[in-house]
Amino acid sequence: MSRRWQRSGKRIGPALAGAAGVLALAAAWEAYKALVPDDGWVLGEVRVLPRTSDVAMPHLWDMAARAAEPLTSAPDSPPLWLATLQGAGFTLGVSAVGWVTGVVFGLLVAVLMARFVPARAGLLPWVVLSQTVPLIAIAPLVKRWGAQLEIGTFDWQDWMSVAVIASYLAFFPVSVGALRGFTSPDAAADGVRLDLFRAYGVGWWTTFWRLRAPSSVPYLLPALRLAAANAVVGTVVAEVSTGLRGGLGRMIVEFGASASADPAKQWSPIAGAVLVGLAATGLVALVALGLRRYRVEETA
């Protein structure tokens, strides 16, 4: 009896757990709003629990209702949900460009570090250091550099600056993960596969394509997923700090500015950002599906 329950639970488990998670989150939101007074909880001078007023925490149904209404009071204004979806599409596109750029760059850095051991010692600290630079600080710089760029008829667009910033965040997990993957044959079972390739008398690049690259896939996939999340966050934050129009970042800032008058409005682009994150994760899952042949567990 319990076995059968377990088995069927396994099959529909992920979808069920996902739905349950969303419902639990929604319930927690509304429960908190219902239980805690509008002004939050103040102990002496310190507010220990945040406000639950309609400005700070609108009801979920208010958010949904607001999404169905027009974006602005202009007569030909599209509904808010459509504007949000368009913004999400834009942000997803820029994130995707940033992700691809970051992945390519990250892989190149990893190959360089795997091929030349001195390069590893020289590059790896810089790769780590690169991530300690605050994004907010470099975003306007990248935008300015981009604006000065002129290569023939090629015209640097502002969204490209945002994609560059997204790629800056995306390349890091890829380069670190890929390096671990590329060098994993060195550690695995006394390097017996490397010995084998050496016995075949083939060079570094053949060994790379036939052994190191395929071996890296189990290490690379989590890195690609992390890079996708980083690219989305990087895109939204860079949209905010460069003021790029068209994406969710700008919408969140703009709607946030009028939050006291229209508090439910800004939650649409926030939900949109969640959707972008889900879409990005889904796209990486497709990549993983294409590489599933290489995801085999280590055999003797």
Next chain:
Amino acid sequence: MTAVVVSGAGRVFDGGSGAGTVALADVDLTVGEGELVSLIGPSGCGKSTLLRLIADLDAPTSGSVTVFGKPADRAREDQDYGIAFQQAGLLPWRSVRANVELPLQLRGRAGRAERAARAAELLALVGLADFADHRPDQLSGGMQQRVAIARALARSPRLLLMDEPFGALDEMTRERLQDELLRIRASTGAAVVFVTHSIAEAVYLSDRVVVMSPRPGRVVATLDVPLGGPADRAARGIELREDPAYFERVSAVREALHSGDTAPDRVPS
């Protein structure tokens, strides 16, 4: 022509502080064409190091190694030997067939069809014809090791180097694979250098057993095993394992192993 000539070979591993570890000191070894020679000894006696020197996976710090009359590195470049380790080391993302084809694919001009034909032939030889499309992780340890042996034979080498290839297998599987190795050896005529921990295995398989001793790694005795040719042995199977002549050789090897400080010369057979 001889398959392997090792003369005065030593290998010192740098400890970094000047005084290195002597893994192998002044080893002489000759393996004739078609001969099966086992290297046996306790851990740290340098038997694997010696095999790696022959394979040119490591270089001697003194002395020389020649394989079929060439320096070891040339022989490796020319793929004059096939090699198998204790770990099968199959590539888990490739099918069994593709694993056997790997050496043919990496080097040489064999076309797709030719490679597939050769792989089929080899898998039949090790009794895995029905498993060509399986993945390595679907096979047992013994089957994986057979795939590794088939892969080592892919380019029909005249020399097979084996580093404890059956070391991780259970006794039953091990004995079955020993018979298989004898059969393969009879049909290919390749010389074999076989590293093992097992006295019984060394005696059962070898024409000659080289007994080694640690600190420093060196050869302390070489014993002939006149129990007949490989085809003969494979045919006798269990009966050979119970032959008094076999037991006598097992005792001789055991004695040589336990008197690790005997003078390094040939014990008469």
